[in-house]
Amino acid sequence: MINERSGQIKxxxxxxxxxxxxxxxxxxxxxxxxxxxxxxxxxFFELNKAKSFRVAEIVFSMPELGCYYNNAHxxxxxxxxxxxxxxxxxxxxxxxxFPILGFAEIKLDNQIIYEYLPEKQKDVxxxxxxxxxxxxxxxxxxxxxxxxxxCEPKNLMVKYYAS
Amino acid sequence: MRMSKKGILTGVRDLFSSKKGILTNVRDLFSSKKGILTNVRDLFSSKKGILTNVRDLFSSKKGFEMQFSWIFILIAGTIILSFFVMLAQKxxxxxxxxxxxxxxxxxxxxxxxxxxxxxxxxxxxxxATLHFYCTNIQCSLKIGxxxxxxxxxxxxxxxxxxxPLILWSKTFNSPFHITNLLFISNEKTRFIIVSDANNPLKTxxxxxxxxxxxxxxxxxxxxxxxxxxxxxxxxxxxxNPKIHPSFNDAPHSIIKVAGNKVFINNQEYYFTDEHKELxxxxxxxxxxxxxxxxxxxxxxxxxxDISMILKEKARLNQDLQCYTNLKIFDDLAxxxxxxxxxxxxxxxxxxxxxxxxxxQKNCPRLY
Numbered sequence: 293m294i295n296e297r298s299g300q301i302k303x304x305x306x307x308x309x310x311x312x313x314x315x316x317x318x319x320x321x322x323x324x325x326x327x328x329x330x331x332x333x334x335x336f337f338e339l340n341k342a343k344s345f346r347v348a349e350i351v352f353s354m355p356e357l358g359c360y361y362n363n364a365h366x367x368x369x370x371x372x373x374x375x376x377x378x379x380x381x382x383x384x385x386x387x388x389x390f391p392i393l394g395f396a397e398i399k400l401d402n403q404i405i406y407e408y409l410p411e412k413q414k415d416v417x418x419x420x421x422x423x424x425x426x427x428x429x430x431x432x433x434x435x436x437x438x439x440x441x442x443c444e445p446k447n448l449m450v451k452y453y454a455s
Numbered sequence: 456m457r458m459s460k461k462g463i464l465t466g467v468r469d470l471f472s473s474k475k476g477i478l479t480n481v482r483d484l485f486s487s488k489k490g491i492l493t494n495v496r497d498l499f500s501s502k503k504g505i506l507t508n509v510r511d512l513f514s515s516k517k518g519f520e521m522q523f524s525w526i527f528i529l530i531a532g533t534i535i536l537s538f539f540v541m542l543a544q545k546x547x548x549x550x551x552x553x554x555x556x557x558x559x560x561x562x563x564x565x566x567x568x569x570x571x572x573x574x575x576x577x578x579x580x581x582x583a584t585l586h587f588y589c590t591n592i593q594c595s596l597k598i599g600x601x602x603x604x605x606x607x608x609x610x611x612x613x614x615x616x617x618x619p620l621i622l623w624s625k626t627f628n629s630p631f632h633i634t635n636l637l638f639i640s641n642e643k644t645r646f647i648i649v650s651d652a653n654n655p656l657k658t659x660x661x662x663x664x665x666x667x668x669x670x671x672x673x674x675x676x677x678x679x680x681x682x683x684x685x686x687x688x689x690x691x692x693x694x695n696p697k698i699h700p701s702f703n704d705a706p707h708s709i710i711k712v713a714g715n716k717v718f719i720n721n722q723e724y725y726f727t728d729e730h731k732e733l734x735x736x737x738x739x740x741x742x743x744x745x746x747x748x749x750x751x752x753x754x755x756x757x758x759x760d761i762s763m764i765l766k767e768k769a770r771l772n773q774d775l776q777c778y779t780n781l782k783i784f785d786d787l788a789x790x791x792x793x794x795x796x797x798x799x800x801x802x803x804x805x806x807x808x809x810x811x812x813x814x815q816k817n818c819p820r821l822y
Binding site: 332378 | 538552761764765822
C-alpha cells in the first residue's frame with residue numbers, strides 16, 4: 293500500500309517534470325519562431341525597400357525618359373521633351389507602365405510624371421534624388437557632354453507603395 | 456530486477472511505481488547482471504505467458520493503473536515525436552524562405568542592371584531551382600513557392616536546377632534603345648553548335664556567347680555523346696541535323712538555322728543582320744511559345760510605345776524645320792504591331808528603323 297502510494301507520487305512527479313519540460317520547450321519554440329518570423333519579415337521589408345529604390349533607378353534608365361546620345365545613356369538625366377510626351381502617353385496608357393513601375397508616384401519637383409496608387413497601401417517608401425533635367429537647345433551644351441541643350445538640377449521624388 | 460517472472464506489464468508498472476523512480480529503475484535494468492536481453496527473454500518465457508499477464512493486469516485494480524501508465528507513455532511519446540517532426544518541418548520552411556529571399560535579391564539586382572541598360576555578365580551560385588513560364592499575358596519566374604512576373608525579355612530553359620547560373624544581356628536597339636535581352640543558362644545545360652568551320656554565324660556566336668557557358672563548337676555532331684547533362688541543345692547551322700544514338704533517350708532539343716531562318720520545334724522564325732540578337736534569343740528559348748510571347752510582349756510592344764513617345768518629342772522640334780514627316784514613327788509602330796501577328800516581316804522593321812535614323816540628320820537627336 294505504502295509502495296503504491298509512493299509510486300503514485302513518483303508518477304505525478306514524472307508528469308510534473310514533463311509538464312514543466314513541455315512548457316519550457318514551447319516557450320522557447322514560440323520565442324524562436326517569432327524571432328525567425330520577424331527576421332523574415334524584416335528581410336521582406338528590405339527587399340521592398342530595395343525594390344522601391346530600383347523604381348527610381350528605372351526611371352533614370354527608361355528610354356522613354358532618359359537622356360541618350362547615339363544610344364549612349366546619361367545617368368540621372370531626364371529629357372524634358374520626352375518627359376512631356378511620357379506624361380501624356382503614360383496617362384493615356386497606364387496598363388503599359390504599371391508592370392514596370394508598379395504602384396508608385398513619381399514627381400519631378402512638383403510635376404507628376406507617373407501616378408498609379410493602390411486601393412490599400414501596406415508600406416510606403418519615399419526617396420528624393422538629385423537629377424538633371426535636359427532641355428534640347430542646339431545653341432547650348434549640357435556641361436562637358438555631347439548633349440546639346442540646357443541642363444538644370446532638379447529633385448526627383450519617388451514614392452513606392454509595396455503591395 | 457524482479458520483473459522476469461511477473462511478465463513485462465507488471466515489470467513496467469514496478470518501474471513506474473517503485474520508490475527509486477523511473478530513471479533509477481531504467482538504469483538498473485540496463486546495468487543488471489543478467490543484462491537487458493536476458494531480462495526481456497525471461498519476461499516472454501514466464502510460466503503464465505505474456506497474454507495471460509495482460510489479461511490479469513486489465514482485470515485488476517493495479518491493472519488499471521498500468522493501463523494508465525501505458526496510455527500516458529503513448530500520448531507523451533506521440534506528442535514528443537510529432538513536436539520534433541513539426542519543428543523540423545518549420546525549420547525547413549524557414550531555411551527555404553531565407554534561400555528564396557537571397558536568390559530573389561540577387562535576381563532583382565541582375566534584372567535591375569539589365570533593365571537600366573547596362574550589359575550584364577554575371578555568374579550566380581545558387582542551389583535553388585528556377586522555373587520560367589509564360590502565359591499569353593505575362594511571363595513569370597518561380598523560385599520555391601514565390602513567383603514574380605518579370606518585365607525583361609528573358610530567354611532561358613524552362614527549368615534550371617541550381618547553379619552556377621550564367622546570366623548575360625544584350626542590348627536591343629530599334630534604332631533607339633528598346634530593352635536588354637537577358638539570357639540565362641547553367642553548366643548542366645550543354646550547347647553543341649554544329650556548323651562548317653568558316654560559317655559567319657558560328658563566328659558571331661563564338662564572339663558573343665559569354666565565357667563560362669557550357670558550349671562546344673563542332674563540325675560533326677555524330678562524334679559527340681551524351682555525358683549526363685540535364686539538357687543538351689543542338690544548334691545545326693546550315694547543316695542537316697544528325698545526332699549520336701546515345702541522345703535518343705536523353706533530354707535534348709534541336710534548333711536548326713538555315714540562312715536567316717531559325718526553326719524552334721519546327722516553327723519557322725526569322726532574324727536579320729541588324730537583329731542577330733533574335734538568333735541568340737531563339738537558341739536560349741525553351742520552346743517556340745516562350746520565344747514568341749517574349750518577342751511580342753516585351754520587344755515589339757515596347758518599340759510601339761517608345762516610338763510614340765519619340766514621335767511627340769519629334770513634334771516638339773518641328774519649329775526647327777526638323778522631323779517634318781512624323782509618319783515614320785507611325786510606320787515603325789505599325790510595323791512592330793504587325794510583327795505581333797506575323798513575326799516573319801523583319802525587313803519592314805529594318806526599313807522603318809532606317810527612315811528614323813536618317814531623319815535625325817541636321818536635327819537635335821531624338822535618342
